[in-house]
Amino acid sequence: MKMYISALILIFAIISNAHAKTDLMVYGSHRLDSPLKKIIAAFEKENNVTLKSDFGCGAPKLIPKLKAKQDGDVLILGEDTELNLARKSGLVDSSSTVAWNPFVIVVKKGNPLNVKSPADLKKAHLNLPQPGSGCASRLSDSIVSMWGLSEAASKAERLDRGCKSTLGSEMVARGESDATFTWRIVAAPVKGIDMIPIEKAKGAPCECFGIVLKGARNPALAKKFVDYLKGPRAQTIFRDAGMMDLQEKAN
Numbered sequence: 595m596k597m598y599i600s601a602l603i604l605i606f607a608i609i610s611n612a613h614a615k616t617d618l619m620v621y622g623s624h625r626l627d628s629p630l631k632k633i634i635a636a637f638e639k640e641n642n643v644t645l646k647s648d649f650g651c652g653a654p655k656l657i658p659k660l661k662a663k664q665d666g667d668v669l670i671l672g673e674d675t676e677l678n679l680a681r682k683s684g685l686v687d688s689s690s691t692v693a694w695n696p697f698v699i700v701v702k703k704g705n706p707l708n709v710k711s712p713a714d715l716k717k718a719h720l721n722l723p724q725p726g727s728g729c730a731s732r733l734s735d736s737i738v739s740m741w742g743l744s745e746a747a748s749k750a751e752r753l754d755r756g757c758k759s760t761l762g763s764e765m766v767a768r769g770e771s772d773a774t775f776t777w778r779i780v781a782a783p784v785k786g787i788d789m790i791p792i793e794k795a796k797g798a799p800c801e802c803f804g805i806v807l808k809g810a811r812n813p814a815l816a817k818k819f820v821d822y823l824k825g826p827r828a829q830t831i832f833r834d835a836g837m838m839d840l841q842e843k844a845n
Contacts, residue, residue: 615644616644616645616646617643617644617645617812617815618643618644618645618646618667618668618812618815618816618819619645619646619647619648619665619666619667619668619811620634620645620646620647620648620666620667620668620669620670620819621647621648621649621650621656621659621660621666621668621669621670622647622648622649622650622656622669622670622671623649623650623651623652623653623656623670623671623672623676624649624650624651624652624757624759625652625672625695625759625777625779625780626649626670626672626779626802627649628779628783628835629779629831629832629834629835629837630647630649630670631647632831633822633823633827633828633831633832634647636827636828636831637819637822637828640827641818643815645819651756651757652671652672652676652757653671653675653676653677653679653680654676654679655757656669657679657680657683657685660683660685660807661683661685664809665811666685666807666810667806667807667810667811667812667813667815667816667819668804668805668806668807668810668816668819668820669685669686669805669807670692670802670803670804670805670823671802671803671805672695672729672777672800672802673695673728673729673730673800673801673802674729674800674801674803675728675729676803677689677803677805680805684808685805685807685808686805686806686807686808687805687806687807687808687810687813688805688806688817688820689803689804689805689806690803690804690805690820690821690823690824691801691802691803691840692802692803692804692820692823692824692828692832692840693802693823693829693832693837693838693839693840694799694800694801694802694837694838694842695729695777695778695779695799695800695801695802695837695838696777696778696791696792696799696836696837696838697733697734697737697775697776697777697778697792697799697800698775698776698777698778698781698789698790698791698792699711699712699715699773699774699775699789699790699791699792700762700763700766700773700774700775700776700781700784700787700788700789700790701766701772701773701787701788701790702766702767702769702772702786702787702788703767703786703787703788704788705788705790707772707773709773709790710790711741711790711792711793712737712740712741712743712775712792713741713742715741715743715746715772715773716742716743716745716746717746718746718772718773719749719750719751719771719772719773720743720746720747720749720750720751720771720772720773720774721750721751721752721753721762721765721766721770721771721774722734722738722747722750722751722752722753722762722774722775723752723753723755723762723775724752724753724754725752729800729801730755730775730776730777730800733775733799733800734775737775737792751765751771753765759776759777759780760780760781760783760784762774762776763776763780763781763784763787764784766787767784767785767786767787768786775792777800778836778837779835779836779837782835782836799838802837804819804820804823804824805820806820824840829841
């Protein structure tokens with residue numbers, strides 16, 4: 595009998611856990627999932643709440659899911675073109691800048707070409723994002739123009755990186771390209787590369803946004819979480835992940 599009661603208690607606990615209340619549903623760009631998972635865990639612990647998250651492949655794929663499911667409270671995106679798309683889709687109640695994603699030069703481990711700035715890439719075999727209005731494309735084109743890399747860019751392999759944002763860095767690691775430009779947070783997990791800061795591009799990193807969604811089930815908690823993204827604990831996590839926090843950008 596005791597064993598039977600114990601089994602019932604265990605089953606009840608499992609069922610209860612499976613149906614645990616979710617206080618907030620957070621959607622976000624896959625490029626930012628590493629720091630965001632740590633921030634969510636810290637917010638849950640400090641506020642005794644439960645958050646569920648879904649990090650998809652940027653706004654073009656996240657937004658249709660959000661419109662179909664209608665269960666989102668917060669959306670976190672990594673560039674202004676994605677924010678504009680969310681606005682045009684009628685999803686944004688309010689938005690705040692929460693961090694910036696600076697660009698870096700990615701070279702093979704050990705920096706065999708001794709690259710110190712984009713000026714050293716005039717004869718390098720580059721891979722670059724496809725031209726377009728996205729932040730990565732705009733920044734790459736700006737660097738090409740600023741540093742006189744038009745000839746190298748004309749011979750570069752143009753990549754549609756899509757959800758595979760690390761593709762360009764992985765090609766450099768394998769020796770298939772000499773260098774590429776990408777977000778620091780994207781390159782950081784890739785093995786076999788070195789990252790070189792681009793000082794002149796530092797003033798134009800990709801801006802990251804925390805968005806309270808229209809129709810949020812818990813708008814007060816959603817706003818509290820977005821405010822938390824701008825607070826000291828979250829800013830430290832962003833900074834440790836290789837992003838520029840609000841204070842660094844302000845300076």
